[in-house]
Amino acid sequence: MKKPEEVSNPPCHLRPFKRSTSLAIWPNSPQADSGHLAFSNKDWRNMWPQIEWQACNSCSLCLLFCPEGAISWNANRLPIVQEDWCKGCGLCARECPKNLIAMIPQTHR
Amino acid sequence: MASVEFLSGNEAVAQAVRLARPRVIAAYPITPQTTVVERLSEIVEAGELDAQFVHVESEHSALALLMGSAAMGARTFTATSSQGLLYMAECLYYASGGRWPLVMMNANRALALPWNIYGDQSDSLALISSGWIQAYAEDAQEALDMIIQAYAVAEDIEVRTPVLVNLDGFVLTHTYEAVSVPDQLEVDRFLPPPDLPEGYPGTFSMSKPQSLAITAGPGDYTVFKYQQHAAVMHSAAVIRSVGEKFHQHFGRGATGLIEGYRSEDAEFILITLGSVSGTVRQAIDELRRQGVAVGMLRLRYLRPFPTEELVEYLYSSTRTRHVQNIGVLEKDISFGHQGSVSLEVKSALYEYASRQGGAAVPVLNFVAGLGGQDISGEDVQNIFLELASSVNAANQSQQTLSAPGFSDVRFLGLEPFREENQHQDAA
Ligand code: SF4
Numbered sequence: 420m421k422k423p424e425e426v427s428n429p430p431c432h433l434r435p436f437k438r439s440t441s442l443a444i445w446p447n448s449p450q451a452d453s454g455h456l457a458f459s460n461k462d463w464r465n466m467w468p469q470i471e472w473q474a475c476n477s478c479s480l481c482l483l484f485c486p487e488g489a490i491s492w493n494a495n496r497l498p499i500v501q502e503d504w505c506k507g508c509g510l511c512a513r514e515c516p517k518n519l520i521a522m523i524p525q526t527h528r
Numbered sequence: 529m530a531s532v533e534f535l536s537g538n539e540a541v542a543q544a545v546r547l548a549r550p551r552v553i554a555a556y557p558i559t560p561q562t563t564v565v566e567r568l569s570e571i572v573e574a575g576e577l578d579a580q581f582v583h584v585e586s587e588h589s590a591l592a593l594l595m596g597s598a599a600m601g602a603r604t605f606t607a608t609s610s611q612g613l614l615y616m617a618e619c620l621y622y623a624s625g626g627r628w629p630l631v632m633m634n635a636n637r638a639l640a641l642p643w644n645i646y647g648d649q650s651d652s653l654a655l656i657s658s659g660w661i662q663a664y665a666e667d668a669q670e671a672l673d674m675i676i677q678a679y680a681v682a683e684d685i686e687v688r689t690p691v692l693v694n695l696d697g698f699v700l701t702h703t704y705e706a707v708s709v710p711d712q713l714e715v716d717r718f719l720p721p722p723d724l725p726e727g728y729p730g731t732f733s734m735s736k737p738q739s740l741a742i743t744a745g746p747g748d749y750t751v752f753k754y755q756q757h758a759a760v761m762h763s764a765a766v767i768r769s770v771g772e773k774f775h776q777h778f779g780r781g782a783t784g785l786i787e788g789y790r791s792e793d794a795e796f797i798l799i800t801l802g803s804v805s806g807t808v809r810q811a812i813d814e815l816r817r818q819g820v821a822v823g824m825l826r827l828r829y830l831r832p833f834p835t836e837e838l839v840e841y842l843y844s845s846t847r848t849r850h851v852q853n854i855g856v857l858e859k860d861i862s863f864g865h866q867g868s869v870s871l872e873v874k875s876a877l878y879e880y881a882s883r884q885g886g887a888a889v890p891v892l893n894f895v896a897g898l899g900g901q902d903i904s905g906e907d908v909q910n911i912f913l914e915l916a917s918s919v920n921a922a923n924q925s926q927q928t929l930s931a932p933g934f935s936d937v938r939f940l941g942l943e944p945f946r947e948e949n950q951h952q953d954a955a
């Protein structure tokens with residue numbers, strides 16, 4: 420068993436839906452590999468969670484509550500938000516017991 | 529060794545399902561389907577079939593549950609009828625679009641209103657474009673055989689399309705006949721194992737996680753729908769080869785999507801489907817004794833529509849007589865136009881005629897058996913006689929066409945009403 424602090428939480432990747440003009444390599448059912456995003460959410464997101472790291476005690480709540488799995492740990496076990504995945508819903512800000520997350524307009528970043 | 533048993537159509541289906549060994553059965557009871565799932569619940573309870581039998585709260589849930597089961601790689605079964613099939617409608621498209629190889633039996637029954645629990649084909653024909661392969665059984669033996677073959681067709685890797693096997697409500701679902709029931713070993717040799725193989729498209733895999741039932745935008749959607757269409761078109765070849773393989777294994781059954789009866793030298797051909805074909809055979813034998821060259825083409829499958837086979841039957845160079853007139857006998861009306869099956873047949877003939885550059889054979893549409901209306905041997909003989917007499921009476925059929933309130937569709941049992949109507953027009 421790895422110790423919790425060693426568990427890596429690699430950022431998810433954008434992988435556009437594979438289009439082909441050959442039916443032979445077109446998906447043969449409406450299905451696609453999991454763990455990938457076909458389109459980035461950054462172009463339509465209105466708000467962005469800005470995290471104040473200084474007082475963060477790495478309690479994990481933001482990471483666990485994020486419905487998109489957009490939050491992962493950095494090397495110092497501090498929460499970072501994945502640019503392509505966050506949809507700006509603000510759940511993390513709501514759940515942080517220390518109120519360290521501020522939702523700011525995407526355009527003001 | 530196969531055993532011969534005295535079974536109703538529904539019981540024959542239940543036996544076929546037992547032999548196909550589905551892992552999951554989900555159903556909601558509705559007349560005249562009920563006895564299929566009743567029998568299956570007994571079979572599961574008795575331990576003769578190792579399946580999860582789920583009593584769901586609706587037909588919609590039944591099909592939704594089976595999609596989930598198929599996504600886990602399980603062979604499945606459900607059955608329904610009439611209002612239940614329509615209640616499932618949303619899931620029918622979902623299942624065919626998701627390409628899950630489900631098999632369902634439908635007891636053909638009339639649609640409300642007026643409320644009516646008796647047989648006709650309005651239910652399945654309303655959903656002919658739902659992406660399911662549609663089969664129509666003539667008798668209990670064929671129902672049993674079609675269900676077993678349906679699994680082989682649906683699960684074929686190139687097809688991956690759900691199959692709906694239709695039995696006429698009551699006339700077929702509830703009448704008894706001697707049925708040859710194969711033994712388990714024979715069916716196991718014929719069908720693939722009841723668990724879809726690892727990596728089968730449309731199923732979950734622990735080693736390669738996938739999101740099923742994804743969204744597709746305007747451009748991509750068309751490609752998925754084209755693939756679906758191509759798969760159903762291709763299924764015609766698979767239906768034939770599965771039928772031939774079945775014939776080799778069990779020594780019986782038609783292999784084509786159409787079955788002809790005394791049609792090679794017939795001038796007047798009745799195209800029909802389902803259990804009424806038995807009555808039509810008898811009427812043909814009787815009229816043949818009187819010297820009228822009549823025959824039948826029975827549509828065993830409506831999707832994929834067997835255009836090529838139909839054309840081959842009607843225009844083959846080996847025919848000894850030309851076809852003069854065609855009738856389409858069906859238990860359905862597409863309100864404001866004509867019977868759905870007649871539309872299918874005419875479309876196929878038009879395609880042939882426009883390719884060959886000639887006139888298509890005239891087609892008369894007979895709508896009969898609505899809401900359980902009896903279709904007697906005499907009725908069918910009269911239909912043939914009308915086909916024979918309208919050859920030399922082109923003007924007459926013109927009149928019928930233009931008569932207000934009546935298109936060229938003949939409704940069985942409305943003849944007195946038509947006469948009254950014509951009198952009123954004349955007055
Ligand atoms: S705003 Fe929503 S989506 Fe973005 S990180 Fe927070 S919880 Fe996740």
Ligand code: SF4
Pocket residue numbers: 470474475476477478479480481482498514515516517518519520
């Ligand atoms: S919820 Fe707040 S305190 Fe907890 S890890 Fe996230 S940012 Fe840090």
